[in-house]
Amino acid sequence: MAAVASSEQRPGTQVPAPRRPAARRGGVPVWRWVILLIAAAYFLIPLYSALRFAGFRAFTQVTSYPSFGSAFLLSLRLALIATVLTLVLMVPTTVYVYLRLPRVARLMEAITIVPIVFPPIVLIIGLLKIAPGFLLGTPNLLGLEYVVLAMPFAFRCLDAGLRSFDVRTLVEASNSLGAGWPTTLWRVVIPNLRTAMLSATVLTVALVLGEYTMASLDNYQTFPVWIVNFEQNSGPVSVAASLLALFVTWLLLMLIVTVGSRSSRQRGGAQVTLFSVSTASTATMGEPE
Amino acid sequence: MTTNTAADAVASLGRAGSAGAPVGLHGLSRSFGAVRALDGLSLDIAPGEFVALLGPSGCGKTTALRIVAGLQTADSGTVTVDGKDVAPVPAARRDMGMVFQSYSLFPNMTALENVGFGLRMRKLNSASRTRKAAELLDMVGLSPQARQYPHQLSGGQQQRVALARALAIEPRVLLLDEPLSALDAKVRLQLREQIRTLQQRLGTTTLFVTHDQEEALSMADRVGVMRAGRLEQVAAPSELYSRPATVFVAEFVGTMNRIPGDYDGQDEVSVLGSVVPLAGDRPVGLTGAVDVLIRPEGLQVDAASGGNGIVTDLTFLGSLTRVTVLLSGDVQVKVDKPSPAAASLAPGTSVQVQVAGTEPVLVAVPGGSGQPRLS
Ligand SMILES: Nc1ncnc2c1ncn2[C@@H]1O[C@H](COP(=O)(O)OP(=O)(O)OP(=O)(O)O)[C@@H](O)[C@H]1O
Numbered sequence: 001m002a003a004v005a006s007s008e009q010r011p012g013t014q015v016p017a018p019r020r021p022a023a024r025r026g027g028v029p030v031w032r033w034v035i036l037l038i039a040a041a042y043f044l045i046p047l048y049s050a051l052r053f054a055g056f057r058a059f060t061q062v063t064s065y066p067s068f069g070s071a072f073l074l075s076l077r078l079a080l081i082a083t084v085l086t087l088v089l090m091v092p093t094t095v096y097v098y099l100r101l102p103r104v105a106r107l108m109e110a111i112t113i114v115p116i117v118f119p120p121i122v123l124i125i126g127l128l129k130i131a132p133g134f135l136l137g138t139p140n141l142l143g144l145e146y147v148v149l150a151m152p153f154a155f156r157c158l159d160a161g162l163r164s165f166d167v168r169t170l171v172e173a174s175n176s177l178g179a180g181w182p183t184t185l186w187r188v189v190i191p192n193l194r195t196a197m198l199s200a201t202v203l204t205v206a207l208v209l210g211e212y213t214m215a216s217l218d219n220y221q222t223f224p225v226w227i228v229n230f231e232q233n234s235g236p237v238s239v240a241a242s243l244l245a246l247f248v249t250w251l252l253l254m255l256i257v258t259v260g261s262r263s264s265r266q267r268g269g270a271q272v273t274l275f276s277v278s279t280a281s282t283a284t285m286g287e288p289e
Numbered sequence: 290m291t292t293n294t295a296a297d298a299v300a301s302l303g304r305a306g307s308a309g310a311p312v313g314l315h316g317l318s319r320s321f322g323a324v325r326a327l328d329g330l331s332l333d334i335a336p337g338e339f340v341a342l343l344g345p346s347g348c349g350k351t352t353a354l355r356i357v358a359g360l361q362t363a364d365s366g367t368v369t370v371d372g373k374d375v376a377p378v379p380a381a382r383r384d385m386g387m388v389f390q391s392y393s394l395f396p397n398m399t400a401l402e403n404v405g406f407g408l409r410m411r412k413l414n415s416a417s418r419t420r421k422a423a424e425l426l427d428m429v430g431l432s433p434q435a436r437q438y439p440h441q442l443s444g445g446q447q448q449r450v451a452l453a454r455a456l457a458i459e460p461r462v463l464l465l466d467e468p469l470s471a472l473d474a475k476v477r478l479q480l481r482e483q484i485r486t487l488q489q490r491l492g493t494t495t496l497f498v499t500h501d502q503e504e505a506l507s508m509a510d511r512v513g514v515m516r517a518g519r520l521e522q523v524a525a526p527s528e529l530y531s532r533p534a535t536v537f538v539a540e541f542v543g544t545m546n547r548i549p550g551d552y553d554g555q556d557e558v559s560v561l562g563s564v565v566p567l568a569g570d571r572p573v574g575l576t577g578a579v580d581v582l583i584r585p586e587g588l589q590v591d592a593a594s595g596g597n598g599i600v601t602d603l604t605f606l607g608s609l610t611r612v613t614v615l616l617s618g619d620v621q622v623k624v625d626k627p628s629p630a631a632a633s634l635a636p637g638t639s640v641q642v643q644v645a646g647t648e649p650v651l652v653a654v655p656g657g658s659g660q661p662r663l664s
């Protein structure tokens with residue numbers, strides 16, 4: 001749904017972002033507007049119809065249902081668990097692989113694609129079989145499942161991030177100035193991976209807030225599950241709930257992006273904007289290389 | 290508050306005893322798969338000395354520097370600082386300042402924070418860190434840029450900040466890996482002088498790596514010429530130029546002519562009608578036809594009808610003019626001649642080229658670029 005843009009503009013780093021040919025001076029890029037309008041219509045007409053159908057009163061009704069709050073909070077909690085765990089696990093691993101085991105990087109790329117390739121059912125059944133007892137029945141289990149689901153996205157974000165600056169040299173410079181590994185990771189690598197981590201966060205949060213299959217199979221009342229259950233009761237209210245979900249998710253992502261990129265922008269680092277396509281990361285994501 | 294002069298900054302650094310330590314590289318070898326990057330490299334650097342490692346691309350210069358810095362390990366051999374083997378000391382505790390070939394400033398920190406980074410790692414408090422970092426920036430002439438981020442600095446400014454950052458920790462050894470190679474010629478010249486001046490004032494033992502002979506010869510106390518992972522010769526720039534130990538050094542440093550000659554297998558060689566003494570040891574298994582190595586200033590050229598060559602080109606170098614002459618046998622030589630005298634030698638002029646003086650010369654296998662085995 002949401003894509004994150006990062007346009008790196010640092011002198012001296014390799015990986016020049018592949019520039020798209022600039023619009024020709026004389027010609028007005030009419031086709032761009034046409035595409036934009038078609039896309040806008042595609043998204044906005046259903047939204048508008050839904051709004052009309054639900055009516056304003058339905059929105060106030062939604063929030064008054066008691067299970068709405070708990071479902072929403074559960075989803076937020078899961079998003080938090082999944083994001084934190086994903087970053088804590090993936091950042092050091094990816095950096096380590098990148099610096100020390102470059103040949104393993106391709107293998108890692110292949111491994112991280114697995115959760116996308118396998119149907120969620122397979123993963124869940126497997127996971128329920130091997131999960132230790134203290135996790136069964138707690139939301140933490142679902143959080144862990146989301147970590148697995150988010151892995152491919154997180155890896156690709158971080159991979160693109162690591163390619164956007166000369167990590168190896170920076171790490172060596174840091175070492176030679178007297179910084180050990182933890183300090184180097186914290187003060188040198190992570191600040192420069194900010195954009196990539198932000199992208200990973202946005203994608204993870206979006207994924208968790210919209211995931212239905214796993215949550216319902218595991219019998220959790222997450223927000224999406226709640227919406228579906230609710231739909232069976234009342235038409236307009238459930239539509240209002242869906243719209244609300246969409247809006248809240250969008251708001252949340254905007255918030256993350258705004259907060260996250262403010263300091264980055266101040267430092268002349270990469271800029272992050274929602275709903276535009278990243279040149280650097282899509283280029284690296286798309287190519288099998 | 291931080292308007293100290295450069296001299297103050299230097300004084301405050303010198304007081305802390307950053308005066309250089311002796312450094313020794315002993316029989317360093319390192320292979321990457323089938324590539325032998327270093328093949329028994331040995332070098333002793335005196336305290337406070339500025340030594341340049343000069344060699345063609347891929348000869349192992351960076352590898353040597355990285356091993357000294359502790360960023361890479363040697364397969365065999367040792368590195369000593371102050372007579373102590375530093376093998377067990379990790380890079381972070383070697384107290385070596387390093388400037389990298391590529392831009393290596395931390396993009397997330399200002400120039401000042403970059404310079405202060407090493408001091409922060411040494412647990413200096415914020416105030417003295419800032420003061421000292423400001424002094425160092427002042428020293429490289431970048432006080433006005435202290436609050437700027439690397440992307441707001443030019444390439445030359447970035448490398449100066451990197452130099453200040455390396456010097457800030459008062460390193461026992463300063464390691465410079467082609468710090469000027471990414472810069473344009475004019476900036477390169479200025480920075481050469483600046484680095485040399487700072488190094489002399491601070492007295493930090495310095496190992497400087499470059500593939501640019503002019504840079505090495507103009508900056509270093511001694512230059513080590515590397516080839517395929519070994520040192521061919523280590524000597525002061527003037528000696529390297531006037532008394533190269535091997536054919537490789539002779540041809541790598543400065544301009545060198547190869548002129549066919551005849552070697553008697555003893556201590557003399559005849560070339561261009563003269564007999565000149567042989568420099569260095571007698572080459573084994575090399576007699577008869579050889580190539581004699583003579584610099585442009587070791588030859589003499591005069592207009593002569595029916596001479597042994599024809600002028601093909603003139604290059605004006607200021608007080609001297611470099612005359613290119615085609616000798617019989619399709620041999621091209623370059624001869625330096627005072628510009629006024631060279632004015633009469635237009636291209637096409639028939640000339641006589643001779644050996645000037647009796648400087649000892651090196652001989653090489655004809656046509657080859659290899660160096661004959663020495664006895
Ligand atoms: N990490 C590595 N893995 C594999 N081979 C390497 C590695 N580092 C260096 N080499 C090889 O070792 C040789 C020496 O490399 P090194 O970087 O020391 O050369 P250099 O003299 O610094 O060259 P340049 O002037 O181009 O920087 C080269 O053939 C290079 O390909």
Ligand SMILES: [Mg+2]
Binds near residue numbers: 350351352390
């Ligand atoms: Mg190198």
